[in-house]
Amino acid sequence: MNEIQVTKVGIVSCSGEEIPDGTLCRIACRKVLDALRPGETVTICLPLFIAGGEEERSFAAKYPTITVDGCEKLCTAKATEMLSGKPGKSLLVPEILKRHGLPAPTKLRHFGLEEEPAVKAVAEEITKAVDEVLAEA
């Protein structure tokens, strides 16, 4: 009998409370998790790599993981590599916006129509990365 292996991709978002691009990260990641690739993706709250236990720290070992960061500090990519495992892909929001010719968001919260193109662009790039990781798995 053939065994069907269901592979899921881990998405870890920076939370960027202080920076609008961090909010963009979170919203775009949720869009992928909830609407674009709900069956193929899982996530974890980043600080659980410190506050959680072994189970949480093994996240990147268990799932091929994509990190998404809101700025050059690259908190998610660094924390994932340091505490869990090397990410399969690391995305940076300002680079994505630049590629799409979109302005950076200016609000920390309550995103609306104005931010929709940026959310869409980042979510699409995350989705593309998910599909690539799944294809490579």
Add this chain to the structure above:
Amino acid sequence: MDKAKKVVVLPCSGIGKAYGALARETAYELAERVRPGVATLTCLPLLVINDPAARKLVTDHPVIAIDGCPKECARKSVEALGKKPAVSYQAIRFYTAHKDLKPEGVAQLNEAGQKLARIAADELAATVDRLAAEEAVAQVSKPAGSPTSSRPGVGATSTSEVCGDCGLEISDTADSKSALPAKEEL
């Protein structure tokens, strides 16, 4: 900026739960509307990667940690730096005090959740004021060159209860003078 007038409000980075979103929204309310210029945000993940500037901000000023679930990532991330938050809450406590406002949504909170965050931030304003005032006094009374870290854990008490609605543990390290009343008073 006057160092003595900062109170760090540190919400957890919850990406999977409405109460994580409520924690963050309450922090935004404090920093943007209720006490702008005093209530100060930083990205919690910066503490995870041990960023020197974020580390200094958190060790130099009183911290209010607001967490989205009993994992208490914000509180534990501060404690990992060897400091106790002056006050810490689990956001579900805001809901148990105002059960007509059920927070829903993770990426963006629903209207009830946003209203609850506004109320919680208003209730926390007095705590921010007190911590800022105590910090100012501490700054004046400290000899030059001494550490500026605020009274870690001083006057703090730990309580642990279980929410009657969802069974989540509510454990607060709450200063006895906290503006937000203890759960049994709500």
